[in-house]
Amino acid sequence: MQRSNIEIPQAPSGCCYDDEATFFEDTKHRVASKNKLLVAIAICMVFMSGQIVGGIISNSLAIQTDAAHMLSDILSFAIYLFSLWASSWKATPRYTYGFFRIEILGALVSVLITWIVTGMLCYTAIDRIIHGTEGHDVQGWVMVLIGSLEVCLNIFLAPVCIQSAYIHMMGDLIQSIGVLIGGIVIWLKPKLRIIDFIFTFVFALLDLKTTLTMVRKIFGVLMQRVPHGIDSAVLGQDLCETVDGVDAVHQLHIRSLTSGKVILSLIQHVKQEYKISNVTVQVELSEDVNQGS
Structure with a gap:
């Protein structure tokens, strides 16, 4: 082998841990994403509050499970919003890569909270199935109202969402349609309130699938896996x-x-x-x- 003919420039006297051009481009991206996320968080907060109230009034665990999924969305948006702010912190001699992984740590906390809330709702559904549903009549018309509003919300938020959250929002739309269908069935056939429990478990499985996808991405980043699309x-x-x-x-x-x-x-x-x-x-x-x- 011959000697590699590569000239290495001398380092400047002042040590810099960030590339200014890259930092400027990241800042523009953060501002654009921040505005979209603030709108999404505000709207989702209002509708999640409506879901919680509607779930209590209608006695529907399916709506409450859907509210837990909405909580996961809000936490994800909020964590990403915080990470946008934190990533604006410049790298330091101690943290030379900056603070980008705050987003990953926050996403992990979001997953754990979602699992806890969803697990509690599944436990309640199992308890009602075992001990009977007396005194737990589900109000189908409330489910229809909440489901209809959720479908409209998800259709409205689809163009607002950042690209990485679009598929996740489509999952929300599917759950909203499920609440609407379940509400119509229970409204017409009140004795079929078992459907509410079935949808509770279905929604829980959808939440699990979504969060497991997030966990795989988190694991890949923390284990320093080669990014997707690069050989x-x-x-x-x-x-x-x-x-x-x-x-x-x-x-x-x-x-x-x-x-x-x-x-x-x-x-x-x-x-x-x-x-x-x-x-x-x-x-x-x-x-x-x-x-x-």
Whole structure:
């Protein structure tokens, strides 16, 4: 192997832990997302309050479970909103990667709260099934009213949501339609109030599926898994073929600070070609590699 012909500029006298251009672009993205999230949180808070009141009045556990799902949405929006603010904190000598993972930690707390609330509602549903539903008559017309309002809400919020939350909002729409259908059935056939319990378990399973998807993403970030859509082998080969002076690439590590925020040990070529924001490079001369082998 020949010596790698790469010039490394001297570090500036003042040490900086953030790239100013990247920081400016992140700031514009934060402002745009913040406004959408504030609108979504305000509207969801109003409707969640209505769900809780409607669930108590109608004696419907399905509505209360749907309210728990709405609580999960609000917590997710609030945590992401907080993370947008926290990510504006510049990196420090102690926290050189910044504070992007606050979003991941907050998402984990949101999942735990959702599991606790949903578990309590499922326990109540099982208790009513075992000990009978006497004194727990479900008011179908209230379910129809709440379900109709929820469907309208989700249709309204669909264009407001950030792209990453769109699929989640579609899940909310499905649950709202379920409440509406269940309410119509119970309104027409009051003795079929068992449907309310069935929908409670169905909604709980949907919540579990949604949160498990979140847990997998959280686990991937914390375990520093290679981000989705990037093939490290192909990327390493591409570096050797396209970047002058690079003889070989070894110990290539790719990871996410948080959802959508990637860090990679590469050079400026990767910034442009793969749209990765932060780059860390460790250069070894060919003779150093040979001596170490």
